[in-house]
Amino acid sequence: MQATSPVSPEQSSPRSAARYFVPALLLFAVVWLMPASPQLFAPADYLILHNFLEFFAIAISVMVFAYGWSAYGASQLRAVTVIAAGFLAVALIDLAHMLSYTGMPDFVTASSPNKAIHFWLMARLVAVLSILAVVLGRFPQRAYGPRSRLALFGSALVVSAACYYLVLFQPQLLPLMFVPGAGLTPLKIGLEYALIALHLAAMLLLVRRPGRSGLPGESRLVAALGIMALSELCFTLYTNVHDGFNMLGHVYKAVAYYLIYRSVFVASVRLPFQQLKASEAALKQSEGRMQNTLDNLIEGCQIIGPDWRYLYLNRVAVKHARLPLEALLGRTMMEVFPGIEQAAIFAALQRCMERRAGERVETEFVFPDGSRAWFDLHIQAVPEGLFVLSSDITERKLSEQVREHDMRLAFLRADVNEALGQGKSPELMLRRCMDAISNYLGGACACVWTSGQQALELRAAAGDCPPQLRDRIERVEAGEHEAGLVAHTRQPAVETRILEHSGQSGEADAFAGHPLLIGEELHGVMGAYLPAALAEDAMEAMQAVAAGIANALVRCKVEEELRALNADLEQRVAERTLQLEAAGRELVHKNLQLMTANQLKSEFLANMSHELRTPLNAVIGFSEVLRDGLAGELNPEQKEYVTDIFLSGEHLLELINDILDLSKIETGMMVLDPEPVDVESLLGSAQTIIREKAARHAIRLGLELAPDMTAIEADPRKLKQILFNLLSNAVKFTPDGGRVTLGARRVRRADIRLPDNMPGHFFPLAQAEDDEFLELWVSDTGIGIPQSRFEHLFQPFVQVDSSPARRHSGTGLGLAMIRRLAELHGGTVGVSSSPERGSRFVVWIPYRHAEHASPRLRAELPSAHMPADAVRPQLALIVEDDDRVADAIARQLHKEGYASIRAATAEEGLVRAAKQRPRLITLDIFLPSADGWEFLSQLKANPAIADTPVVIVSVSSDLARGLALGATRVLQKPFTQDELAHALAGIAPRRTSPESRTVLLVADAQHDSDMLATRLMDSDIEVLRAHTGQEALASVRRKLPDLIVLDLSLPGMAAFDLAQALERHPETASIPLLALTGRSLTAAERLRLNGSLLEVMEKASFSVAGFAAEVRRALNDTQARQEDEPCRAS
Amino acid sequence: MPRILIVEDNPINMKLAARLLEYAGHEVLQAEEATAGLCLARERQPDLVLMDIMLPGMDGVAALGELRADPATAHLKVAALTSYAMKGDRERLLEAGFDGYFAKPIRHKEFLAGVAGLLAGNPEAEQGRDR
Structure with missing residues (x-):
């Protein structure tokens, strides 16, 4: 016997057997140990209990039999059949045992303990023997044949019948098992022990060699055997049939039989069911895979039944059929494609269907709507009918056809060209052309006629011209036959079934003809007789040949005429040719010029x-x-x-x-030199250039920059030129105290227009692919421009006021230049103006996004955008009375890493500065009561906050006054982020470096030097002193000062020598010099100091306070310059 | 004291350049045409030659070629001082072998700074706005 069925999920193991057996053993121990328990039930009650337990066991035995009897297919194991037969007998014998039990009514003979025990022992014996047979028999895992099954169940009936016969009719043959009053006889007990031994033997065999029985769930069988052994043990122990051991024995028996039933049930019902389910699922899965594979084939795939019905089509096949799947499935091919029986495709299908064979065909299929497609079909007969794989090869076929046609066409052209070019006799030429056409048309009959007086005359024919055509070809009267018709209509013509009416028909049943035309003049007809009408492309090819032939015919004619011309004419032609050549040479010359x-x-x-x-x-x-x-x-x-x-x-x-x-x-x-341009910095720098001039005239400069500006690709120098010209024009034509605003925004091409509120003019934009434009505009509150001048404005040398005494200087070229530069970029310009309200000039430049921001532009922005101590925002005080301006400054400061507080008046500002100690103050000059200058003076007077850097932010650009009063920077409103960044960059190091700055004071006169040093020491400046050039150099070598104040009145040329000595060394050359002098300098002296000379202060106009302010300003400038330096170098 | 040779045919422009250089403390040699300039350059070995380009007879570029061809003058520093100030002129002349380039009209500060740079051996010193 093999191992347990491999699909069995219930492996038999001692452990799972113990699951059942050990509780039974414990129960046994409990009953054993109960001291006075023998008498559990009254005899009357016990009978009912016994019958119930027995009936339970019988029912189970019957079910075991029933499963074994009706087991199906693979689960019909021999082992199951043997056990089932055994338990049929067990059920029958146990029934007799139950009926014979003491207290039961007479069953044939009177009931008695002996009778019941005989049946009992027989039933147990049969049961254990049938199991032993299974364990020892090593039945193969397959079913018995029907006969063997019947024989087995029959012998079970015979055994039962024998038992009945023995106990009921021959009781004297059986030994005594029970003696009333004395209990069980030793024989009975001995037999029970024998049964125990048999059970234990079967059990041990199974435990030692699991799988022996061939039954799934063998562990239950093992447990059942063990429990049966216990049951038998109980029956050796009882003294009274009513006592606990007897009852326990019956319980054990019922349990054991139940376990046997379970194992048979599992083997014959549950496992087969599970296997069936598993195999069903596997089948489904593989079916799904198959379906999926077919569905996703790149070929079309269809199954056609023997009745020509479509049984299956995959997606591609549905596509090939050009119909929805619903219109195909279950319908016959004839229903779907009426008339398909005539198609070649059907013939192939039919052959395969009849011969049950496979075939591969390439065939053209005509759809009901007349469209055509080529398919490559693999047909294979299968049990369901036909399996067809299809690929659409239309494209390949078409290109093959085109290729073939192209090749034939190329041959035709080559042949015809050669024929036309040979230029000997027209006859030969025509013959060869006809040969070529005939070849091209696959040997068709090709003819050419020339126009005679009355009729068409056949000049040449080639190919296979059937005899029945002869009289239609050789001479054609005007208007007669096909060729005559072509000559008459002068149109290419296709005729079919030309021979039908004459009762003849054959290979050449169609005609394709072309007139030989030069302009309106007909020279003849060319035609071909073919089996069927010609395709369009072939007609075209023939048309070309006809044109060639017509030309050649004319040429032949002309040549003949030419030959007839006299020599004089030839000479005249030659002369004319010479003239023409000369004219040509002149043209070339002029071109060169x-x-x-x-x-x-x-x-x-x-x-x-x-x-x-x-x-x-x-x-x-x-x-x-x-x-x-x-x-x-x-x-x-x-x-x-x-x-x-x-x-x-x-x-x-x-x-x-x-x-x-x-x-x-x-x-x-x-030419333009485009590079990435940052629009904001561009506008800022353009404004910076004009700022001073605007300030001179008290003109306010405004900046309106749309927020969505990025870097664009343009020529920055040209853009700057445009903006500078516009701004300087605006400033020039705006009266003092006016306003000039520079703005930029992005617009779509469709939105390019001038504001509606003023008359205006702009030049239409050239058509180009750019859709987005940068609109740059400059508006002023100037004198305005009369409408009549708009158009001329952008022409060179035009100014609005062209009178000789014109007030405004200018080259008059600025606007012309702006227009040209804008147009060069692919943009345009416009102006709108009214004499009262000023002007607005607009320039549109294509907004081409720059690939990357210019490294140069980025480098120009100092690191102030990311201050070193940006982690903790620093506090800035904004002293400004205008809310909007204050907000704007706060925003810009925020970008530089400052948090800001605000004061609307100078007084409030001083209080807040003293209380909150800001790191920076921005100061407006025009404040309600006390003005900015007052604020500055008071700030400097308070030592606690005197050092706070102050940035003056004002429309006034009185730089000198602000700096003299101790402001660190002066910014003119409005200012760009960059300008602010630059201004703050100059301040940053002072905030961060605790080091004080060093000034080297080189002066001879002791008292001067003392006074100056004292003045400087008030602030945070370290003053080093030197009295001679030598001392100064030594001092510089020890420590590089931030500034040198040099008194030029040092003896001899010491001051100049010192300056030159400093300039020779790179590290000292950059130290700025502040020169003090008591007299005016000569040109040579100025030049000698030129290198790093910052400022010359003449002692005549000298004040100690002014000196200190100048030194402070010089130091700040130096610092700012040092920060700018690396950027400039890059 | 650095010695500078100016080759310039326009006497007024010669005067301007010469004065400016003298203010700056340089010794100035003057030649009104190229051949005389070549001669002076050979004999006096100036520290710098300022060469006009448009000269009567031999032009400035040809004169530079002569200077470079003669071993006695091949090492001299030569800068162009010219009214050729269109875009590309500067590149053209520097490519021709000039060590520096000054476009007329000159501004004294830039001019003298450029000259000082050339004398100090700074090869990148040159000035002039090109148009």
Whole structure:
């Protein structure tokens, strides 16, 4: 016998057997140990209990039999059948045992203990023997045949019958088992022991060699055997049939039988059911996989039943059929595609269906709507009908056809060209052309006729011309037959079934003809007789050949005529040719001249630039020399005139540059040099240039920058030029106290327009792909421009006021330049203005996003954007009476890492500064009562807060006064983030470095030096002192000062030598010098100090307070410059 | 005292350059045409030659070629001092072999700073705004 069935989930193991057996053993022990328990029930009660337990056991035995009898298929194990047969007998014998029990009514003979015991022992014997048979028999795991099954169950009936017979009718043959009054006989007890031994033997066999029985759930069988052994033990122990051991024995028996029933049930019902379910699931899964595979095949896949019904189609097959799946499934091919029986595809399917064979075909299929497709089909007969794999090869087929046609066409062209080019006799030419056409059409009959007086004359024919066509070909009267019709209509024509009406038909049943036309003149007809009408592309090819032939025919004619012309004419032609050639040469020459003209123009520009600069060099150079006092001091009037000359020279130079720029644009020599441009910094720097000039005229500068600006790709120099020109124009034409605003925003192409509130004009934008534009505008509150001037405004040398005494200087080229530069970028310009309300100039530049922000631009922004101690926001005090301005400043400061508090008046500001000790103060000058200057003075007077850096933020740009009063920086409103960043960058190190700054004071006169040093020591400046140049150098070597104050009145040339010595070393060359002098300096002296000279203070106009302020300012500037330096170098 | 040779045919512009250099304490040699300039350069070995480009006869670029060809003058520093101030002129002249470039009209501060830079051997010292 093999191991247990591999699918069995219930492995037999001693442990699971013990699960049942050990409780039984414990129960036994309990009953054993109960001291006085034998008499548990009254005899009358006991009978009912006994019958109940027996009946239970019988019922179970019957069920075991029933399962064994009706087990099905693979679960019909031989072991099960044997046990079932055994238990049939057990059930029958036990029934007799129950009926014979003491107290039961007579069953054939009178009931008695002996009778019951005989049945009992027989039943036990049969049961244990049937199990032993299973354990020892090693039955193979397969079923008995029906006969063996019947024989087995039959023998069970025979055994039962034998037992009945013996006990009921031959009781004298059986030994005595029970003696009333004396109890069980030793024989009975001995037999019980024998039964125990049999049970234990079977059990041990199973425990030692699990799987022997071949039954799934064998552990139950093991437990059942053990419990049966216990049961038998109980029956050796009782003294009275009513006592506890007897009852326990019956209980054990019922339990054991129940376990046997379970094992048979598991083997014959549960396991087979589970196996069935598992195999069903596996089947489903594999079916699903199959379906999935078919569905996702790149080929179409369909199964067609023997009745031509579609049984299955995958997605691709449905696509191939060009119908929804519902329209296909379950319907026959003839229903779906009427007339399919005639198609080649059906013939192939039919062959396969009939021969039950496979086939592969490539076939064209015509759909009901007339469209065609080529399919590659693998057909295979399968039990269900036909299995068809299909691929759509239409594209391949078409391209094959096209290729083939192309090749034939290429041959046709080559042949015809060769024929037309041979130029000998027209006959030969025509013959060869017809050969070519015939070849092209697969050997069809090709003919060509030329127009005669009345009829068409056959000139050449090629290919297979059937005899029945002969009379239609050889001579064609006008309007007669196909060729005559073509000649008549002068149109290409296709005729079919030409021979039908004459009763003849054959290979050549269609005609395709083309007229040989040159303009309106007909020279003949070309045609081909074919089996079927020609396709369009073939007709076109023939048309081309016809045109070629017509041309060649004309040429032949012309050649003949030419030959007829006399020599004189030939000569005249030759003369004309010569004339033409000469004219051609002249043209080439002129072209060359034109080309050089442009070059000459640019050379002219270069020369003009050179020639104008040469005299200007002297004008500007000398006037500057005079103005700067290099040739001696001038009196004020002289200085004024010289300055006028210098400025005029500058103006002239500007003009020249503008003219050159304009000319360069006009001649196309100006090229853009695009790079990423940060719009905000661009606007800021453009404004910075104009700021001083605006301040001189008290013109407020505004900035309106839309927030969504990024870097754009443009030429920054040209943009700056545009903005500078616009801003300086605006400032120029705005009266003092006015306002100039610079703005930028992004607009869509469709939104490019001027504001509606004023008359305006703008130049239409050239068509281009750019959709988004940067709109830059400058508006002023100036004198405005009359509407009539708008258009001329952007032309060179036009100013609004063109009278000779015009008030406003300017080259008049600025706006023209702006327009050209904008157009060069792909943008345009516009203006709107009214004389009262001022003007607004707008420039649109394509908004092309820069790939990356310019490293240069980023480098220009100092690290102030990320202050070193940015972790903890620092406190800034904003002294400003205008709420909106204060908010704006607060926002900008926030970006630089400052938290801000606010004071609306100078008084409040002083209180808050003293109380909250801000790290920075921004100060407006125009405040309600006490003004900013007052605030500054009082701030400096309070030693506790005197050192707080103050940034003056004002429309006033009185730099000197602010700095003199101790402000650290002066910013003019409005200012950009960058400007603020720069201003704060100058302050930052002072905040962060605890080191005080060092000033080296080099002065000879002891008392001067003392006084100055005392003054400086009031602040946080460390003052080093030196009295000679040598001392100064030594001091510098010890420690580099931040500033050197140098008294030029040192003996001899000591001060100048010192300055030059400092300049020779790179590390000392950058130390700024503040020179003190009692007299005016000569030009040479100024030049010698030029390198790092910061300022010359003349002692005549000298005040100690002013000196201290100047030193402080110089130090701050130095610091700012040192921070700028690395950026500039990059 | 550094010695500087100016080759310049326009007498007024010559005067301007010469004065400025003299103010700055340089010794100035003057030549109104290229051949005379070559001669002076050979004999007096100036620390710097300032060469106009548009000169009568031999032009400044040709003169530079002569200076470089002659072993006696090949090592001299030569800067262009020219009214050729269009875009690209500076690059063209530096490529031709000039050590520096000054565009007219000159501004004294930039000019003298540039000259000082060249004399100090700073190869990148040059000035002039190109248009």
